[in-house]
Amino acid sequence: MKKNLLLCLLLLSISMLAQKVEKTLIVKDVDTNLPIEDVSVLIMKTKQILLSNKEGQVSYIINGGTAIQFTHPSYVELTMKPGALKPNKNIVYLKSNLNKLDELIVTRQHPQKILKNLVANSIKTFNIPARLKVYSREFFKLNNVNAYYTDGLLNFQLTNDQKKVKSTILVEQNRSFGAIDAEVSMDLLGYNLNNIMENYYSFKYLAPILNPKTKDKYSFLIRSYSENDAYYVLTATVLEPFKEVLDDFKIVYDHQKNLIVEVSSKIAEGSLSSDNKRINKVGSKSIYKSNFKTTYRIEDSNYFLVSSKEEIGFEKEYKKETKNIEVRNYLVTTNFSNKNYTYREPQVFKDKTLINKTNSILTNYWDFSGLAATDEEQGIIKVIENVVK
Numbered sequence: 001m002k003k004n005l006l007l008c009l010l011l012l013s014i015s016m017l018a019q020k021v022e023k024t025l026i027v028k029d030v031d032t033n034l035p036i037e038d039v040s041v042l043i044m045k046t047k048q049i050l051l052s053n054k055e056g057q058v059s060y061i062i063n064g065g066t067a068i069q070f071t072h073p074s075y076v077e078l079t080m081k082p083g084a085l086k087p088n089k090n091i092v093y094l095k096s097n098l099n100k101l102d103e104l105i106v107t108r109q110h111p112q113k114i115l116k117n118l119v120a121n122s123i124k125t126f127n128i129p130a131r132l133k134v135y136s137r138e139f140f141k142l143n144n145v146n147a148y149y150t151d152g153l154l155n156f157q158l159t160n161d162q163k164k165v166k167s168t169i170l171v172e173q174n175r176s177f178g179a180i181d182a183e184v185s186m187d188l189l190g191y192n193l194n195n196i197m198e199n200y201y202s203f204k205y206l207a208p209i210l211n212p213k214t215k216d217k218y219s220f221l222i223r224s225y226s227e228n229d230a231y232y233v234l235t236a237t238v239l240e241p242f243k244e245v246l247d248d249f250k251i252v253y254d255h256q257k258n259l260i261v262e263v264s265s266k267i268a269e270g271s272l273s274s275d276n277k278r279i280n281k282v283g284s285k286s287i288y289k290s291n292f293k294t295t296y297r298i299e300d301s302n303y304f305l306v307s308s309k310e311e312i313g314f315e316k317e318y319k320k321e322t323k324n325i326e327v328r329n330y331l332v333t334t335n336f337s338n339k340n341y342t343y344r345e346p347q348v349f350k351d352k353t354l355i356n357k358t359n360s361i362l363t364n365y366w367d368f369s370g371l372a373a374t375d376e377e378q379g380i381i382k383v384i385e386n387v388v389k
Contacts (some may be wrong), residue, residue, distance in 0.1 A: 036327065068080045173361055208249075231250070263294050284317045285316045312327050
């Protein structure tokens, strides 16, 4: 009897140990104690990639122990050994790489030419074919009120079609809720999922500063990256006077491997004044906010997109009134693979957005799909969900 009891207890103990455990990490700066956003967190055991949110938080589920790698262009890389974490919430501190002032880099080639070479080499180096498991999240605001929300877990199969990247999409799970009147629904498409990867893998968003005709509209500079000796920073800043709405750009790249690590842009403050000349007619649009950022991961022989963030705010003239619209998008690659997935043609997702797709919820995937929602975002989601109910 005792032997049977001990055996049952042993089996129960083994079963409990084998169960998956939820863990939460808060990543902070060791000197300032402030949370660090956009830290890439690699769960070595499962190869899952997480991205810290504005609160420095990442969440994941794991079966047993695992080493964890933390990387960020501005911080010293850290790898934690298995068993170093407590059962529940942990605070992980990273040390800044900041150790010197940025220095201006003098080059024989014009920075625009250097950027063109960077883009060409980066496109050539991307792993294709490849499979990206991606978590997508979008917030929509109408007249300063949070009105619609959608997210989903998707698989992108990337292939080359006549030297251009082509993506095939399978949706694992998704959810959408909110209320938008028909008049503005077409302005709240968010990502066009059918070409988003093609755009990111061709660096389409850099087109304004790659065009030779725009060279005189920008001031190009290349500086050392004080946070990382292997990186340089190329900036393209709009020159005055501002005759149109243009963006300022920042490109962080590995000058040894000649690969782009990060691209970001935002509307040049002075150029917004030119948007005030908008003609007040139906369909006209006035942009007042636009931010964009993509990050790419260099991992041994692999090079791929790891995240993107886009935010746009504009006023648009409709038949009866002017409406204020804001769209905020996030995309995180949670798993990367060089292997193709198998599928049947009816399974392929061909729409531009998840908005009109029927909800398919099998698990609480949004809690452990690469990007944890901040307290503010969780509040927004609950409000929109409750309004729909």
